[in-house]
Amino acid sequence: MPWKPSSMMSWASAGRSTDIPISAMAASELLGTVEDSAMESLGDFPTLVAHATAVxxxxxxxxxxxxxxxxxxxxIxxxxxxxxxxxxxxxxxxxxWAALTGDGIRGGSTH
Structure with missing residues (x-):
């Protein structure tokens, strides 16, 4: 049987299953929040990786x-x-490498 969108979502916790209402909009907002949070936690990481790759x-x-x-x-x-x-x-x-990338890979220090 094909999957059909529902206004209910099953949630299993402590051996019990519970149906909770969830709208497509709420799900989209939740995913957007998670994505934004993930990107914020990366900070400058993508920029640092791009720079290290170029070096x-x-x-x-x-x-x-x-x-x-x-x-x-x-x-060493x-x-x-x-x-x-x-x-x-x-x-x-x-x-x-540390001088060119700004990354001291030996525990944050080049010494």
Whole structure:
């Protein structure tokens, strides 16, 4: 049987089912509020991601280092070993990434 819109919505709670009235307008308003709230909670996140993506495209070696750092439990020595680079080089690249993106990926600090 095809689904038909209803003025009632079933709500299950604590093992009981209850029908509550809900209009299409109320549902739309609720979804709009949830969407607005979700976007507000993101804040500048989409802008930050776009900026980091642009930096990564211009500096692929920095992106490679950031990814290796994340995959190495954020440990410079393990990242360096995995990338076959000196630890100083990995640290310098992470500092360069932080300078270009404004994101200190080592716990909010580049030190």
């Amino acid at each position: 990564g495209r211009r500096h692929p070696h920095l992106t490679e280092t950031v990814v290796a750092f994340a995959q190495s439990d954020m440990q 020595a393990r990242s360096a070993l995995a990338m076959r680079l000196p630890a100083d080089t990995v640290a310098h690249r992470l500092e360069r």
